[in-house]
Amino acid sequence: MTALPGTPVGAPAETDIDRYDPAYRAWLREAVRKVQTDANRSADTHLLAVPLPPAWGVDLYLKDESTHPTGSLKHRLARSLFLYGLCNGWVRPDRPVIEASSGSTAISEAYFARLIGVPFIAVMAKSTALSKIELIEFHGGRCHLVDDPCEVYDVAARLVDETGGHYMDQFTYAERATDWRGNNNIAESIFQQMRDERFPEPTWIVTGAGTGGTSATLARYVHYTQRATGICVADPENSAFFDGWAEHDPDAHAARGSRIEGIGRQRVEPSFVPDAIDRMMRVPDAASIATIRVLERLLGRKCGASTGTGTWAACRLVSQMRERGERGSVVTLLCDPGERYLDRYYDDQWLASAGLDPAPYSARLEDFLRTGHLA
Numbered sequence: 488m489t490a491l492p493g494t495p496v497g498a499p500a501e502t503d504i505d506r507y508d509p510a511y512r513a514w515l516r517e518a519v520r521k522v523q524t525d526a527n528r529s530a531d532t533h534l535l536a537v538p539l540p541p542a543w544g545v546d547l548y549l550k551d552e553s554t555h556p557t558g559s560l561k562h563r564l565a566r567s568l569f570l571y572g573l574c575n576g577w578v579r580p581d582r583p584v585i586e587a588s589s590g591s592t593a594i595s596e597a598y599f600a601r602l603i604g605v606p607f608i609a610v611m612a613k614s615t616a617l618s619k620i621e622l623i624e625f626h627g628g629r630c631h632l633v634d635d636p637c638e639v640y641d642v643a644a645r646l647v648d649e650t651g652g653h654y655m656d657q658f659t660y661a662e663r664a665t666d667w668r669g670n671n672n673i674a675e676s677i678f679q680q681m682r683d684e685r686f687p688e689p690t691w692i693v694t695g696a697g698t699g700g701t702s703a704t705l706a707r708y709v710h711y712t713q714r715a716t717g718i719c720v721a722d723p724e725n726s727a728f729f730d731g732w733a734e735h736d737p738d739a740h741a742a743r744g745s746r747i748e749g750i751g752r753q754r755v756e757p758s759f760v761p762d763a764i765d766r767m768m769r770v771p772d773a774a775s776i777a778t779i780r781v782l783e784r785l786l787g788r789k790c791g792a793s794t795g796t797g798t799w800a801a802c803r804l805v806s807q808m809r810e811r812g813e814r815g816s817v818v819t820l821l822c823d824p825g826e827r828y829l830d831r832y833y834d835d836q837w838l839a840s841a842g843l844d845p846a847p848y849s850a851r852l853e854d855f856l857r858t859g860h861l862a
């Protein structure tokens with residue numbers, strides 16, 4: 488800001504810069520309205536009761552986030568990120584929105600970008616499931632694939648420089664873009680839907696962490712609403728979150744990328760709020776995959792592997808509660824549908840080539856379903 492020419496040195500400078508742009512504000516109003524209409528048209532997601540013997544005295548539920556219009560819990564995040572970016576003046580007409588993603592967020596963001604009429608570019612690892620790439624393109628987005636998953640952040644930033652776009656940066660902004668106090672966020676919805684159950688206040692809510700945003704929202708909400716519910720994050724192999732949390736080390740690093748799409752990161756993402764989390768469990772990848780195969784029989788449907796990670800951890804919690812004679816409920820998330828991963832988690836050849844053998848974990852789960860004890 489420079490003073491008006493001729494302002495005497497030392498005199499109070501009276502300046503006025505007016506950037507109010509009626510055309511942009513009309514565009515902004517319309518864009519915010521369109522994002523809100525998507526929320527208005529959407530129904531709440533179901534809370535599924537997983538059939539366990541009632542006599543166990545511990546009930547297990549899955550919050551089914553696969554029924555959003557773009558098929559995963561990232562629909563909530565993308566809506567929040569677009570509103571945050573729009574209301575901050577970051578998302579602008581004709582300015583491409585760019586995102587680093589493992590796929591699910593990019594699918595949902597491509598949908599919202601098209602809804603408000605801005606270009607969308609996803610930066611993802613080459614290893615991302617092909618069906619996710621196809622879904623991003625189906626929603627009108629473009630995919631920019633990189634060899635090393637660690638590169639996605641830098642490449643996204645470079646594309647922003649080249650295109651004048653806006654880097655949405657879910658890994659930084661997920662936790663603050665979401666309304667954690669309420670507004671029908673995932674936590675408020677779970678507690679509303681649990682209201683008439685026999686154990687309405689879950690002993691534990693279990694989630695994985697990709698951005699960490701879901702665990703942050705769940706934890707803040709239970710603290711804010713003064714519940715006793717504990718928040719447990721289930722982490723896969725090749726993820727920095729567990730070590731970062733256990734050692735209080737924000738610089739923890741994992742050497743390889745996660746095989747459980749959507750969760751597990753090589754760095755502790757800024758949106759992960761470790762001090763709000765009560766408990767973490769590391770879950771073997773083969774256990775996550777064994778679990779979605781058993782879940783298919785219990786629920787009659789396929790789920791993504793991150794649902795298996797959370798459900799394996801949830802079954803361990805159920806088992807421990809039973810050992811202690813505790814009654815109560817445990818809630819975890821059905822994060823996305825398994826149909827996106829038919830050529831990986833549901834393909835025995837892919838499992839063998841990845842060196843993953845779910846058989847021992849399947850046997851332990853079958854025992855659990857018979858006895859209520861997960862050894």
Ligand SMILES: *Cc1c(COP(=O)(O)O)cnc(C)c1O
Nearest residue numbers: 591696697698699701749793822
């Ligand atoms: C993103 C994601 C998660 C974890 O959610 P965050 O809020 O990002 O931590 C779990 N499962 C799937 C399939 C995801 O895409």
